[in-house]
Amino acid sequence: MSDSPTAPPDRRRPGPVLYISLALTLAIVVWGAAAGDSLSRVGSAALDGITRGFGWAYLLVSLGFLVFLVVLACSRYGRVRLGRDDERPAFRRSTWYAMILSAVMGIGLISYGVAEPISHLAEPPHDLAAPMTPGAAVTAMQFSFFDWGLHAWGIFAVFGLAMAWSMFRRDRRGLVSALFRPLLGRRADGPLGGAIDVFAILATLFGTTTxxxxxxxQINGGITALFGIPNSRSLQFAIIGVITLLFTASALTGVARGIRFLSETSMGLGGLLFLFVLVVGPTIYLADLYVQSVGRYLSELISTSLITPASGDLGFMQSWTYFMLAWWLSWAAFVGVFLARISRGRTVREFIVGVLLVPSVVFSVWFTAFGGTAIHSDLAGTTRIAAAAADDANSAFFATLQSLPLPAITSVVTIVLVVLFFVSGADANTFVLGMLTSRGTEHPPGWILALWGAVTGAAAMALLAAGGLESLQQMVIVSSAPFLLVVVGVAVSLWKDLTAEPLQHTMPTASAMRGAADRTGEIPEPARTKTLSDDATEEAAIYGVPASVPAEPKP
Incomplete structure (x- = not known):
């Protein structure tokens, strides 16, 4: 099952990839700190060229990934486990979901949960509705679901599935370059593979600094709402410094302790805040808006996926659609490695369904509860949250809370929640960067984790100094452009790897299933299938596997 090369004596020892990545990152950090205007101009020019010439590629690739995942989930490969055939998941399902949500995109629930829907209400995408109308409300939610739903998680699922398959099914190192062994062979371990890893590290780093x-x-916006302290770069830098210390310390405790604790705590606190808004907010309106918006989103998913500047607004695409897809692509390596790390023992089908559908539903419900509440109060004329968001997007969430009961308490809870999401996401990122620069080890040295924590914080400060949110968005799109080819290569390599899997791995024998049931007390998924299909029957005869198995193996 393994095709990994002979491991070096100390797999944790960093190689050239670490030093090259650090040198390039520090060069950009110094550039942003010393000549922020210059970095901003170059980023703006590169952004314009990429989105005008190749923006369509982001749309086609993300849509193609969705089709690919559906095919895999419905195929015979869906029953294969990411690990040994009798291996069980390391984390219970609720913990697994919590880690996926909070450590991956939790900060987006607060940063964009109100800001995006209310912005689309005031300026509907592609002039598809009149501003500040009930029709614009449905369009606003539809495009918010598009940015944070299936397309985003499809990118993560492809990369995560490829990494889990490579690490746990093929026993390769936890490197992006190792995913290319089916395509590149031994060249994946040489300079070409090193270049792929450097691209992955830079894309990951700048996606996370965003x-x-x-x-x-967002924290600065909450402090302003609560205490009247104005926004300032010095306060934002202080916030980044404190959070950097927190997530670096958490990363040193490992996945099973620090990230797990933060994920479960943030999900519990977020659930309470969600229920509060759902109960005290316009509940009936939110339910109606959700049903309409989901219906529009699903019915127009293909057509929305293929809107280009030729038929739409380039400015909107750069600010929202292209930026979001580029952001998810830049996170692909980070999220993929992390998802693989926490998903060992799950089946391919379980992984795809869990990563693709559950977070998409959670994000759509959250955006409807908070964004829909803001939309309802603005349409009723009782608030001006859209105007506040136009001046400062980070004030939108707190402006919504101010329109509900107990605003002081909910604002404090939100700030705590942002910190938890902030720390858990950056914690996971630091862990992944440590893996990628420590020859793929699942236990990176502490000094490398601390180093990447400091570099991530410094890069975020440099980009903020260079131009704030606009520079962050520019760097994400620019850094993700070359990585787009890497992600497509990952999908092709995964398919080649899957088709090379011996068929007997997909249909374990009855004795193997009895052994798994004895060890776990649960019946493995293949044992629940009483009769195989005709094709599987023929394949079973070829490989000497019984064509049918009992529904409940005897002890």
Whole structure:
């Protein structure tokens, strides 16, 4: 099952990838700190060129990934486990979901949960509705679901599935370059593979610094709403410094302790805040808005996926659609490695359904509760949240809370929640960067984790100094452009790897299933299938596997 090369004596020892990545990152950090205007101009020019010439590629790739995942989930490969055939998941299902949500995109629930829907209400995408109307409300939610739903999680699922398959099914190192062994062979271990890893590290780093910058802006917005302290770069830098210390310390405790604790705590606190808004807010209106918006989103998913500047607004695409897809692509390596790390023992089908559908539903419900509440109060004329968001997007969430009961308490809870999301996401990122620069080890050295924590914080400060949110968005799109080819290569390599899997792995024998049931007390998924299909029957005869198995193996 393994095709990994002979491991070096100390797999944890960093190689050239670490030093090259650090040198390039520090060069950009110094550039942003010393000549922020210059970095901003170059980023703006690169952004314009990429989105005008190749923006369509982001749309096609993300849509293609969704089709690919559906095919895999419905195929015979869906029953294969990411690990040994009798292996069980390391984390219970609720913990697994919590870690996926909070450590991956939790900060987006606060940063964009109100800001995006209310912005689309005031300026509907592609002039599809009249501003500040009930029709604009449905369109606003539809495009919010598009940015945070299936397309985003499809990118993560492809990369995560490829990494889990490579690490746990093929026993390769936890490196992006290792995913290319089916395509590149031994060249994946040489300079070409090193270049792939450097691209992955830079895309990961700048995707995460964007989250770090957004988190600092959001916390600053909460402090302003609560205490009247104005927004300032010095306060934002102080916030980044404190959070950097927290997430670096958490990363040193490992996945099973620090990230797990933060994820479960933030999900519990977020659930309470969600229920509060759902109960005291316009509940009936929110339910109606959700049903309409989900219906529009699903019915127009293909057509929305193929809107380009030729038929739409380039400015909107750069600010929202292209930026979001580029952000998810830049996170692909980070999220993929992390998802793989916490998903060992799950089946391919379980992984796809869990990563693709559950977070998409959670994000759509959250955006409807908070964004829909803001939309309802603005349409009723009791608030001006859209105007507040136009002046400062980071004030939108807190402006919504101010329109509900107990605003002081809910604002404090929100700030705590932002910090938890902030720390858990950056914690996971630091852990992944440590893996990628420690030859793929699942236990990176502490000094490398601390180093990447400091570099991530410094990069976020440099980009904020260079131009704030606009510079963060520019860097995400620019850094993700070359990585787009890497992600497509990952999908092709995964398919080649899957088709090379011996068929007997997909249909374990009855004795193997009895052994798994004895060890776990649960019947493995293949044992629940009483009769195989005709094709599977023929394949079973070829490989000497029984064509049918009992529904409940005897002890």
């Amino acid at each position: 989250s770090l910058g957004l988190g600092a802006l």
